[in-house]
Amino acid sequence: RCAIWAVNLAYSARPMLPAIGKKAFAAEKMPRTAFGPASNPAGTDSGISLDAFTQLSFQAIGDTLRDCKSHLPEVVGDQEPQNAALGDDFYSLLVDDYLASLQQLSSSSLVDVNRHIPCHLFHLEQAVPAFVVGPVQFRPRSEWLDCFVKDTDVRELIRQVDSRESEMEVLSAQSMASEAGRHASNALGILRTLRGFSWVATVRMEGHENVQSHFKASIVVGLAIDAIGLRFQVEDALLFTKAGRQHLFAENRLATTLDGRILCGLSVQMPGLGGSPGALAAKMASERVFLDSAGCILQHYIDGRRAGHALHLVERWVNALYWVGEARREASDFMAVVNYGCAADGLSGAGGIAKNMTRFAEAALKPDGETVSDGVLTIDAAVHKVYREGRNKLAHGEMSGLFEDLAETRAVGEALLSALFDVVTPVLADLLQNEPNLLKLDEKNAYRLLETKLVKKKANARLGTLED
Numbered sequence: 001r002c003a004i005w006a007v008n009l010a011y012s013a014r015p016m017l018p019a020i021g022k023k024a025f026a027a028e029k030m031p032r033t034a035f036g037p038a039s040n041p042a043g044t045d046s047g048i049s050l051d052a053f054t055q056l057s058f059q060a061i062g063d064t065l066r067d068c069k070s071h072l073p074e075v076v077g078d079q080e081p082q083n084a085a086l087g088d089d090f091y092s093l094l095v096d097d098y099l100a101s102l103q104q105l106s107s108s109s110l111v112d113v114n115r116h117i118p119c120h121l122f123h124l125e126q127a128v129p130a131f132v133v134g135p136v137q138f139r140p141r142s143e144w145l146d147c148f149v150k151d152t153d154v155r156e157l158i159r160q161v162d163s164r165e166s167e168m169e170v171l172s173a174q175s176m177a178s179e180a181g182r183h184a185s186n187a188l189g190i191l192r193t194l195r196g197f198s199w200v201a202t203v204r205m206e207g208h209e210n211v212q213s214h215f216k217a218s219i220v221v222g223l224a225i226d227a228i229g230l231r232f233q234v235e236d237a238l239l240f241t242k243a244g245r246q247h248l249f250a251e252n253r254l255a256t257t258l259d260g261r262i263l264c265g266l267s268v269q270m271p272g273l274g275g276s277p278g279a280l281a282a283k284m285a286s287e288r289v290f291l292d293s294a295g296c297i298l299q300h301y302i303d304g305r306r307a308g309h310a311l312h313l314v315e316r317w318v319n320a321l322y323w324v325g326e327a328r329r330e331a332s333d334f335m336a337v338v339n340y341g342c343a344a345d346g347l348s349g350a351g352g353i354a355k356n357m358t359r360f361a362e363a364a365l366k367p368d369g370e371t372v373s374d375g376v377l378t379i380d381a382a383v384h385k386v387y388r389e390g391r392n393k394l395a396h397g398e399m400s401g402l403f404e405d406l407a408e409t410r411a412v413g414e415a416l417l418s419a420l421f422d423v424v425t426p427v428l429a430d431l432l433q434n435e436p437n438l439l440k441l442d443e444k445n446a447y448r449l450l451e452t453k454l455v456k457k458k459a460n461a462r463l464g465t466l467e468d
Contacts, residue, residue: 047110047207047208047209047212048106048109048110048208048209048212049209049211049212049215051211052109052209052211052212053106056102056105056106056109057102059101059105060098060101060102060105061098063097063101064094064097064098064101067097068094068097071090071093071094071097072086072090073086073087073090109209110207110208110209111207111208111209111210111213112204112205112206112207113204113205113210113213114148114202114203114204114205115202115203115204115205115213115214115217115218116144116148116193116200116201116202117200117201117202117203117217117218117221117242117243117244118193118194118195118197118199118200118201118242118243119138119197119199119200119201119221119225119240119241119242119243120197120198120199120239120240120241120242120271120272121138121198121199121225121228121240121272121273122198122199122272122273122274122280122284123198123272123273123274124140124141124198125274125277126273126274126275126277126278126279126280126281127278127281128140128280128281128284129281130143131284131291132295133224133227133228133291133294133295133298134224134294134295134296134297134298134299134302135203135204135220135224135295135298135299135302136201136202136203136220136221136224136295136298137201137202137203138199138200138201138224139199139200139202140198140199141194141197141198141199141200144199144200144202145158145190148202149190151183151186153183154183154186154187154190157171157174157183157184157187158187158190158191161187161191162191168188168191171184171187171188171191172184172188175187175188193243195243197243198272201221201224201225201242203217203220203221205217206306207306218242218243218244220298220302221242222242222245222322222325223298223318223321223322223325224294224295224298225240225241225242225325226321226322226324226325226328227291227294227295227298227321228240228291229325229328230290230294230321230324230418230421230422231283231287231290231291232273234328234414236273237328238328238329239270239271239272239273240271240273241271245329247329247331248269248270248271250266250267250268250269251266251267251268252264252265252266253265253266253267289426290422290425290426292429293425293426293428293429293430294425294429296429296432296433297314297317297318297425297428297429297432298318300314300432301314301315301318311432311438311439311446312349312443312446313349313428313431313438313443313446313447313450314428314432316346316347316349317347317424317425317428319346320342320343320344320346320347320417320421321343321421323339323340323342323343323346324339324340324343324417324418324421326339327339327340327343327410327413327414327417328414332401332402333404333405333406333407333409333410334394334401334402334404334406335401336406336410336413337386337390337391337394337406337409337410337413338390338391338394338395340386340390340391340410340413340414340416340417341386341387341390341391341392341395341413342391343413343417344357344361344383344386344387344391344413344416344417344420345357345387345391347360347417347420347421347424348360348361348420348447349443349447354383354384354387354388357383357387358379358380358383358384359451360447360451361379361382361383361416361420362379362380363451363454363455363458364419364420364423364424364451364454364458365379365419365420365423365458366379367458368458368459377412379416382412382415382416383416385409385412386409386412386413386416389409390406390409390413423454423457423458424450424454427450427453427454427457428450430453431449431450431453435449
């Protein structure tokens with residue numbers, strides 16, 4: 001009877017499992033962070049995925065049933081044990097045991113680890129040194145190996161494969177051997193993860209179970225790569241990628257003419273960015289101020305998410321960055337335009353109101369007291385083109401999308417959002433570091449303060465130009 005009750009409880013309460021988990025976590029103030037599904041980096045707020053939580057819940061139920069004998073009522077006289085009444089107190093005790101077991105299992109599943117995500121950034125001959133973007137450390141492959149693979153035997157096995165003195169098949173066979181098999185197995189696991197990637201991103205994940213830990217780390221690394229990409233042209237930024245992103249590919253193509261001739265082709269997109277000797281090292285050094293600002297915001301995002309949600313301005317900046325990254329990688333113009341429109345709405349805090357979006361963009365970008373030359377696209381016209389004529393009509397089905405030529409609108413969206421991030425990012429980072437009252441403001445007043453700072457920065461820049 002207890003087993004039937006427990007199974008019914010599990011299935012009827014499954015939609016409530018996250019809430020039950022939060023109640024169980026509250027006793028120890030466990031961190032509850034998350035970045036939600038890939039399409040929305042700011043979703044749920046648990047350090048345990050729902051699937052993992054469900055497994056822990058059933059394990060806790062099993063433990064509860066195994067240990068429930070002490071709560072069974074005493075059998076009186078000749079009464080059959082199976083006929084003994086189980087009152088509400090009995091089931092209340094089971095619930096208490098279940099929650100205590102769930103709390104213990106949940107707590108033990110949360111670990112602190114460094115997550116390593118392989119990526120392609122710059123060709124190694126460019127000699128770009130290791131660098132950080134907030135919580136994410138980027139290292140060339142060889143430097144990462146020196147830093148995190150401490151076992152010299154494992155490193156030597158990896159070196160032999162990388163230098164082609166040995167092969168993966170040989171290493172795989174060595175991993176099966178009884179002697180030195182552990183070293184070969186560890187080396188094999190690292191090589192299978194790194195594959196042909198020349199860089200590795202590392203981010204510290206605290207208080208997460210393993211699946212959720214990797215999922216969120218991958219998102220954070222992706223955001224950091226997108227922040228780097230903002231400092232490069234779209235065509236170059238697309239060459240930056242990480243394990244799990246599929247926008248670059250090799251494709252064999254086949255066609256036949258009407259008279260039977262066979263036409264074969266091949267399209268290959270190679271990741272990683274090269275250039276003239278030393279050019280990219282100098283480029284990254286020159287972008288340090290912007291990347292430090294972006295890193296500051298990302299760090300506030302990670303820190304805020306440990307307690308639930310980050311500051312509203314930070315959440316919106318991060319989500320907008322995600323949308324821009326998706327827009328740049330999108331193969332179709334119409335979906336890219338939708339993504340750029342969503343990014344403009346999110347970054348400006350406009351709530352879908354185009355005039356608020358325009359006001360924010362003009363505060364950041366419109367030169368004061370200067371007239372716009374004929375033929376030059378105004379800020380208002382750019383917002384109208386990307387959001388009203390682009391995102392809104394495409395998302396609501398008011399215009400054709402998939403095969404339409406929207407390259408011009410897409411280019412306007414790219415220019416608008418790149419310019420906005422260029423200006424907004426350092427100003428927002430400065431507010432986070434130097435404005436103690438920012439956390440006390442609601443979203444509306446926080447945006448009013450941000451717009452005021454944007455206007456002030458623009459005026460100071462103009463004054464500096466005039467003085468020069």
